[in-house]
Amino acid sequence: MTKLLVKGKQRLSGEVTIGGAKNSTVALIPAAILADTKVKFDSVPDILDVRNLMLILEEMNVSSHFDNGVLEVDPTQIAKTPLPGGAIQSLRASYYFMGALLGKFGEAVVGFPGGDNIGPRPIDQHIKGFEALGAHVEEKDNAVYITTGPDGLRGATIFFDLVSVGATINVMLAAVRAKGTTIIENAAKEPEIVDLATFLNNMGAHIRGAGTGIIRIEGVSTLKSHNTHTIIPDRIEAGTYLSLAAANGEGVLVKNVITEHLEPFIAKLIEIGVDLDIREDSIYVPKSHNLKPVTVTTSPFPGFATDLQQPITPLLLQAQGNSMIIDTLYPERIKHIPEMQKMGAQITTQDGIIKITGPTTDLTGAVVEAGEIRAGVSLLGLALMADGMTVIEQADNILRGYERLIEKFAGLSVTLEIED
Ligand SMILES: CC(=O)N[C@H]1[C@@H](OP(=O)(O)OP(=O)(O)OC[C@H]2O[C@@H](n3ccc(=O)[nH]c3=O)[C@H](O)[C@@H]2O)O[C@H](CO)[C@@H](O)[C@@H]1O
Numbered sequence: 001m002t003k004l005l006v007k008g009k010q011r012l013s014g015e016v017t018i019g020g021a022k023n024s025t026v027a028l029i030p031a032a033i034l035a036d037t038k039v040k041f042d043s044v045p046d047i048l049d050v051r052n053l054m055l056i057l058e059e060m061n062v063s064s065h066f067d068n069g070v071l072e073v074d075p076t077q078i079a080k081t082p083l084p085g086g087a088i089q090s091l092r093a094s095y096y097f098m099g100a101l102l103g104k105f106g107e108a109v110v111g112f113p114g115g116d117n118i119g120p121r122p123i124d125q126h127i128k129g130f131e132a133l134g135a136h137v138e139e140k141d142n143a144v145y146i147t148t149g150p151d152g153l154r155g156a157t158i159f160f161d162l163v164s165v166g167a168t169i170n171v172m173l174a175a176v177r178a179k180g181t182t183i184i185e186n187a188a189k190e191p192e193i194v195d196l197a198t199f200l201n202n203m204g205a206h207i208r209g210a211g212t213g214i215i216r217i218e219g220v221s222t223l224k225s226h227n228t229h230t231i232i233p234d235r236i237e238a239g240t241y242l243s244l245a246a247a248n249g250e251g252v253l254v255k256n257v258i259t260e261h262l263e264p265f266i267a268k269l270i271e272i273g274v275d276l277d278i279r280e281d282s283i284y285v286p287k288s289h290n291l292k293p294v295t296v297t298t299s300p301f302p303g304f305a306t307d308l309q310q311p312i313t314p315l316l317l318q319a320q321g322n323s324m325i326i327d328t329l330y331p332e333r334i335k336h337i338p339e340m341q342k343m344g345a346q347i348t349t350q351d352g353i354i355k356i357t358g359p360t361t362d363l364t365g366a367v368v369e370a371g372e373i374r375a376g377v378s379l380l381g382l383a384l385m386a387d388g389m390t391v392i393e394q395a396d397n398i399l400r401g402y403e404r405l406i407e408k409f410a411g412l413s414v415t416l417e418i419e420d
């Protein structure tokens with residue numbers, strides 16, 4: 001079990017450069033198997049999810065090589081392989097192999113995915129999408145079995161009952177090589193979906209409307225890569241460093257940021273009273289003064305991201321008064337709360353509303369557990385402000401999505417230690 005050891009009373013100062021987006025990368029890697037050529041990505045984050053996706057590729061005889069942010073994938077010798085378990089269970093996005101294998105072979109066997117334990121995460125909309133395209137879907141033995149008839153998949157119009165990133169991407173992956181036209185209505189609009197569409201279109205796909213609520217896909221028979229795809233910066237990693245810098249910084253420059261992807265988050269920081277200096281592709285966060293409490297309500301993009309509701313908590317704990325967080329996507333995303341209470345934070349939850357009272361001046365180090373990725377990183381934020389040592393257990397969860405943690409924090413004058 002990996003532990004993160006954090007000495008308290010360390011303030012952040014210096015620079016950090018944001019890496020490629022986890023949630024793009026984990027869709028792009030499964031998407032690569034749709035290609036009839038080798039594929040190359042750069043700005044690939046060095047996170048555990050990438051390593052686990054590479055293991056899954058290997059099971060299908062797809063070789064991959066990752067070095068210094070560049071990932072090469074060779075799907076030209078791919079073998080049709082059932083994926084009922086193993087590394088599939090180590091991350092959420094392994095469910096993208098359902099859409100990708102269906103698009104490639106017209107059939108797929110994929111185990112139920114893992115990923116962050118943030119409350120119920122059904123995949124009924126993914127299945128509804130596959131069925132609309134003509135697939136037969138059966139769930140048994142903790143896996144999803146998807147088949148098609150002799151004619152394979154055919155384009156269809158699909159209206160999602162709710163906005164789902166995963167279902168939108170999975171249907172895109174299945175439809176991109178299907179016969180005919182697919183229209184996804186009530187599609188998710190996240191930047192990572194646009195990134196995936198850019199990658200596929202550059203290989204010859206016909207996807208229009210990604211980033212809006214209606215995506216139109218004309219199926220094509222082949223996809224060929226001609227250039228390296230550069231992954232967009234991770235808006236959640238950026239938001240995390242911005243929050244920790246505002247809560248506990250002496251002047252931090254966060255580089256490689258697409259500020260348009262962070263609009264609701266930046267607006268909230270400004271409302272709190274953080275005096276941000278927003279530049280072309282970076283944001284400078286000076287030392288904060290007189291922080292005000294706010295209410296945060298999460299919603300799908302372009303709303304305030306659920307993945308940033310925990311990382312903003314260290315900052316809200318520094319504001320003068322009562323803040324509230326309402327996570328409409330994952331009301332049970334509260335794994336951080338009992339752990340933060342152990343450290344002396346005034347944070348509670350009742351009837352789906354998280355209440356935070358600040359300013360907290362007397363946090364103390366403790367042994368806590370990173371129940372999931374964003375819970376873990378927000379505990380790290382508190383640990384840096386606390387008195388004494390904090391040991392964050394199950395730190396693997398943080399490393400699922402935050403690359404080169406030790407090195408990046410060292411660039412911010414913070415020493416962290418990992419113990420395996
Ligand atoms: C790998 C990846 O990109 N993960 C992100 C993705 O997860 P993920 O794609 O799993 O999240 P969704 O956008 O699908 O989920 C949104 C909401 O819809 C519900 N739902 C979803 C699908 C479905 O078939 N039925 C259903 O009821 C979910 O329970 C949730 O309440 O978007 C989430 C919401 O922005 C983020 O927190 C995750 O970081």
Ligand SMILES: C=C(OP(=O)(O)O)C(=O)O
Nearest residue numbers: 092093115116307373374
């Ligand atoms: C919930 C998250 O990830 P995943 O969907 O991969 O579990 C996240 O990145 O905050």
